Amino acid sequence: MQPPSAWWFGLLPVAFVGVFFAWPLLTVLHRGLSPEGLDVLGSAATWRVVRFTTVQALLSTALTVALGLPAAYAVHRLDFRGRRLVLSMLTVPFVLPTVVVGAAFRALLPESWTGTLAAIVVAHVFFNIAVVVRVVGGFWTHLDHRWEDAARTLGAGPLTVWRTVTWPLLRPAVLAASALVFLFTFTSFGVVLVLGGPTTTTIEVEIYRRTVQLFDLPGAATLCVLQILAVLLVLVVAGRLQRRLSVRQRLARASVALRPVRAAADRTVLAVTLVEAVLVALPVLALVAQSFRVGDHWGLDWWRALGVEGPTTRDVAAWDSIRVSLSYAAAAVLIAVVVGGAAACAIAYTRRGGDLLDTGLMLPLGTSAVTVGFGLLITFAVPPVDLRGSWIIVPIGQALVAIPLVVRTVLPVLRSLDPRLREVAATLGSSPARTWRSIDLPVLSRALGVGAGFAAAVSLGEFGATSFLARTDAPTLPIQIGRLLSRPGEVNSGQAAALSVVLVVVTALAVLATERLRHPSAGAL
Amino acid sequence: MVPAMHLTSHRRSAVVLVLASSALLAACGTSSSTDASGSPSPTVVPSTFAPTTVTLLTHDSFAVTKSLLTDFTARTGITVKIVMEGDAGELVNKAALTAGNPEGDALFGVDNTLLSRALEAGVFDPYVSPAAASVPSALKVATKDAVTPVDYGDVCVNLDDRWFAAHKVTPPTTLADLTKPEYKNLLVVENAATSSPGLAFLLATIARYGENGYLGYWGQLRANGVKVVNGWTEAYEDTFSGGGGKGTRPIVVSYASSPPAEIVYAPDPKPTKPSTSVMTDGCFRQVEYAGVLKGTKNPLAARAVVDWLLSPAVQADVPLSMFVLPAVPGTPLPKVFTDFAATPADPLTLDPATIDKNRSAWIDAWDQVTLR
Numbered sequence: 027m028q029p030p031s032a033w034w035f036g037l038l039p040v041a042f043v044g045v046f047f048a049w050p051l052l053t054v055l056h057r058g059l060s061p062e063g064l065d066v067l068g069s070a071a072t073w074r075v076v077r078f079t080t081v082q083a084l085l086s087t088a089l090t091v092a093l094g095l096p097a098a099y100a101v102h103r104l105d106f107r108g109r110r111l112v113l114s115m116l117t118v119p120f121v122l123p124t125v126v127v128g129a130a131f132r133a134l135l136p137e138s139w140t141g142t143l144a145a146i147v148v149a150h151v152f153f154n155i156a157v158v159v160r161v162v163g164g165f166w167t168h169l170d171h172r173w174e175d176a177a178r179t180l181g182a183g184p185l186t187v188w189r190t191v192t193w194p195l196l197r198p199a200v201l202a203a204s205a206l207v208f209l210f211t212f213t214s215f216g217v218v219l220v221l222g223g224p225t226t227t228t229i230e231v232e233i234y235r236r237t238v239q240l241f242d243l244p245g246a247a248t249l250c251v252l253q254i255l256a257v258l259l260v261l262v263v264a265g266r267l268q269r270r271l272s273v274r275q276r277l278a279r280a281s282v283a284l285r286p287v288r289a290a291a292d293r294t295v296l297a298v299t300l301v302e303a304v305l306v307a308l309p310v311l312a313l314v315a316q317s318f319r320v321g322d323h324w325g326l327d328w329w330r331a332l333g334v335e336g337p338t339t340r341d342v343a344a345w346d347s348i349r350v351s352l353s354y355a356a357a358a359v360l361i362a363v364v365v366g367g368a369a370a371c372a373i374a375y376t377r378r379g380g381d382l383l384d385t386g387l388m389l390p391l392g393t394s395a396v397t398v399g400f401g402l403l404i405t406f407a408v409p410p411v412d413l414r415g416s417w418i419i420v421p422i423g424q425a426l427v428a429i430p431l432v433v434r435t436v437l438p439v440l441r442s443l444d445p446r447l448r449e450v451a452a453t454l455g456s457s458p459a460r461t462w463r464s465i466d467l468p469v470l471s472r473a474l475g476v477g478a479g480f481a482a483a484v485s486l487g488e489f490g491a492t493s494f495l496a497r498t499d500a501p502t503l504p505i506q507i508g509r510l511l512s513r514p515g516e517v518n519s520g521q522a523a524a525l526s527v528v529l530v531v532v533t534a535l536a537v538l539a540t541e542r543l544r545h546p547s548a549g550a551l
Numbered sequence: 552m553v554p555a556m557h558l559t560s561h562r563r564s565a566v567v568l569v570l571a572s573s574a575l576l577a578a579c580g581t582s583s584s585t586d587a588s589g590s591p592s593p594t595v596v597p598s599t600f601a602p603t604t605v606t607l608l609t610h611d612s613f614a615v616t617k618s619l620l621t622d623f624t625a626r627t628g629i630t631v632k633i634v635m636e637g638d639a640g641e642l643v644n645k646a647a648l649t650a651g652n653p654e655g656d657a658l659f660g661v662d663n664t665l666l667s668r669a670l671e672a673g674v675f676d677p678y679v680s681p682a683a684a685s686v687p688s689a690l691k692v693a694t695k696d697a698v699t700p701v702d703y704g705d706v707c708v709n710l711d712d713r714w715f716a717a718h719k720v721t722p723p724t725t726l727a728d729l730t731k732p733e734y735k736n737l738l739v740v741e742n743a744a745t746s747s748p749g750l751a752f753l754l755a756t757i758a759r760y761g762e763n764g765y766l767g768y769w770g771q772l773r774a775n776g777v778k779v780v781n782g783w784t785e786a787y788e789d790t791f792s793g794g795g796g797k798g799t800r801p802i803v804v805s806y807a808s809s810p811p812a813e814i815v816y817a818p819d820p821k822p823t824k825p826s827t828s829v830m831t832d833g834c835f836r837q838v839e840y841a842g843v844l845k846g847t848k849n850p851l852a853a854r855a856v857v858d859w860l861l862s863p864a865v866q867a868d869v870p871l872s873m874f875v876l877p878a879v880p881g882t883p884l885p886k887v888f889t890d891f892a893a894t895p896a897d898p899l900t901l902d903p904a905t906i907d908k909n910r911s912a913w914i915d916a917w918d919q920v921t922l923r
Contacts, residue, residue: 071915071918132785132789133789133797137789137790137798137799140780140785140789140790141780141781219745219781219782220781220782220785222781223742223779223780223781224742224744224745224779224780224781224918224922225922225923231745235744235745237644238637238638238640238641238644239640239744239745239750239914240910240911240914241640241643241644241647241668242911320818321818327818327819337616337617337618338614338615338616338617338872339613339614339615339616339617339620339633340612340613340614340872341614400644400645400648403645403648403649403654404648404649407649407652408652414649414654501635508611509611511784511788512611512612512783512784513812513816514787514788514794514795514809514812514813514816515794515795515812515813515815515816515817516795516816516817516818517815517816517817517818518816519788519795520818
């Protein structure tokens with residue numbers, strides 16, 4: 027059954043992505059694409075970069091999913107003390123700006139690791155484990171555990187239950203998470219720029235280099251198209267698979283699904299998860315330690331310095347950066363939740379058009395941020411829509427990155443809604459709008475809460491796209507941290523560490539707050 | 552956070568009003584300062600303006616003491632809005648893409664490795680501040696009287712003095728020394744493809760050894776174990792052993808002003824002298840310029856901002872704000888600079904047009920020899 031408003035839901039996301047992504051992208055590609063740009067494709071160096079990009083993305087994705095699944099199970103299905111803390115610990119890395127993590131990683135990893143494939147893969151796993159835990163776990167929470175119980179009652183061992191019941195139900199979510207992680211790592215920018223070496227570079231970094239260092243717009247445009255085509259291929263394949271594997275099921279209430287740790291298998295999974303949480307926390311702990319380390323003793327000097335507005339224009343009081351970051355985040359979350367929520371509905375309710383929209387919304391993730399940034403710069407340059415230098419361009423850019431995450435979080439839940447629920451409501455005389463309100467909306471808003479948390483995290487920690495978009499005179503927290511790190515001496519690195527800890531805390535609070543902003547009837551299903 | 556955004560939008564509408572009124576003023580100003588051919592006539596920049604705002608586009612390293620800005624506003628009526636556009640390359644490329652329809656009114660931070668790209672793209676409305684009359688002509692080479700030199704600095708090899716003392720090794724003094732076996736595996740440099748000091752050091756070797764010789768030199772450096780990392784932070788803070796760096800290599804490509812910066816940014820109590828020194832051979836000179844952006848609606852006020860960058864107060868401020876040296880000779884320097892900053896007698900340079908023409912090919916060739 028297809029609610030009559032399905033196409034209306036699609037209008038908003040199509041307009042948003044069309045105006046703020048497709049139009050600027052086409053403008054800049056139109057300006058850049060030329061026969062001479064094709065020379066890039068003939069160079070052996072380019073194909074080395076393409077090969078490295080693919081290899082590291084495949085390795086990173088496989089490892090992230092392998093380590094993320096047990097953790098997703100533990101924090102979303104098992105009832106143990108400190109569950110929420112472990113979930114937060116695993117989520118925090120996703121929101122850390124790459125400049126900060128890069129510095130922390132370089133301090134923790136042996137010097138011989140710098141610039142190696144291993145360093146990049148480890149950092150990618152660190153960053154993206156949250157994606158698997160959240161996307162798969164969010165779905166896992168709502169799996170009706172009675173299916174598994176039934177299988178167990180019928181004599182199936184844990185492995186058989188997993189193979190025949192849990193895994194088939196879970197596959198769409200795992201696939202969705204894998205596709206996201208692959209996209210993130212395939213188009214990785216900050217991690218590769220900071221942790222990678224001169225020979226370990228991705229297409230995204232190469233586009234940046236050609237655009238910013240060489241002003242080789244034709245070459246950059248060609249690579250940009252190449253990257254988009256590769257991303258499209260992955261998206262189409264993943265989308266097909268996901269649709270084919272999706273199983274309609276009745277979703278359970280989250281709290282009911284948690285169960286105590288009893289089986290030996292559960293204990294093993296829990297132990298693995300705790301180890302992962304500790305490992306993931308290490309770079310953050312290193313930052314906390316650094317923020318209190320003054321010369322050869324411990325002290326509050328860097329923390330005190332945060333509150334003091336320094337003498338030059340580059341010294342911004344921490345409060346100002348926090349205020350700016352939160353303002354952007356509020357706007358970005360609003361845009362991402364409204365546009366992403368509408369998009370998820372449109373995709374879930376339609377067939378062919380929905381797939382197309384789904385893929386279209388994912389494209390900003392797979393497109394070079396510097397290309398889109400330059401596109402916005404030349405597209406919205408004519409009054410009355412001269413958005414350059416306007417603050418709104420920043421949350422718009424962040425929302426472009428956050429919308430696919432919102433869609434990914436909401437879509438599996440929405441798709442699994444048993445259509446018979448709607449049919450029953452309709453039979454009982456409920457209008458389509460009322461049916462949507464009472465059946466879809468509660469599920470939707472619950473998933474949107476998680477999506478909003480993601481969007482807040484993306485906005486607060488985002489460094490890549492923001493740094494290419496129009497800048498106002500007020501820097502966000504990650505940008506201010508980046509500026510401090512680019513100056514020498516302990517005064518700057520100490521303050522950068524303290525400000526990074528502030529960012530972690532602000533983000534954790536914002537994610538928690540947005541996740542609580544759920545529809546009052548959420549969970550009443 | 553909502554009130555904060557309201558505040559911003561209020562401020563914004565005030566700025567719009569100011570801009571609108573200044574556009575009217577500027578319209579009168581433009582007709583008198585530009586003749587029919589579009590080239591600037593030597594109109595004197597007025598010393599006071601009706602309240603107006605000038606947007607100054609610059610890079611992420613720009614800094615100036617805040618009180619100098621407020622003094623300037625009080626004296627002239629011009630409020631300077633500073634917009635940091637990323638690194639110098641990003642700044643210049645954005646300006647080149649929007650040439651004629653600029654994001655701001657004036658630009659500071661294009662350097663001699665990027666200048667000819669900006670000039671070719673027609674980014675600037677030619678203007679040289681009268682205050683630049685005393686600036687040495689070496690800093691004005693190839694500016695085509697379109698921009699004004701504001702400051703300069705040298706990219707030089709830095710040495711960890713403590714390491715050399717502890718290991719009883721004589722520090723290197725020339726570029727050629729770096730290929731000698733006693734300095735094997737001691738040097739870390741930045742990637743010329745992704746880092747500004749990295750590119751400057753590559754240019755220094757091209758200036759020294761010529762287009763036919765520099766690749767041979769880099770081949771020797773590679774054989775001698777040079778380490779290449781992506782950026783300055785990775786090189787100085789993570790791989791270099793001196794200056795508070797956490798690494799193990801005692802030779803790094805950095806700036807002539809890094810030793811004073813080491814003192815300024817050290818935690819209290821400050822050390823009395825830096826732990827690092829500068830090798831004064833093989834330094835590459837970087838000059839930074841400011842200019843008026845073509846298409847600005849506020850050209851006279853933009854000129855006043857360029858003049859202000861050359862004023863004695865701002866010139867005296869640049870060493871400690873940006874760790875570069877003032878372009879105007881005779882500007883008093885802070886003690887930490889006179890004591891510890893190196894002044895290479897004969898820094899290396901290359902013509903900006905030559906750099907722009909060959910940059911890509913040089914970097915690709917360097918990449919092949921040094922990294923593959």
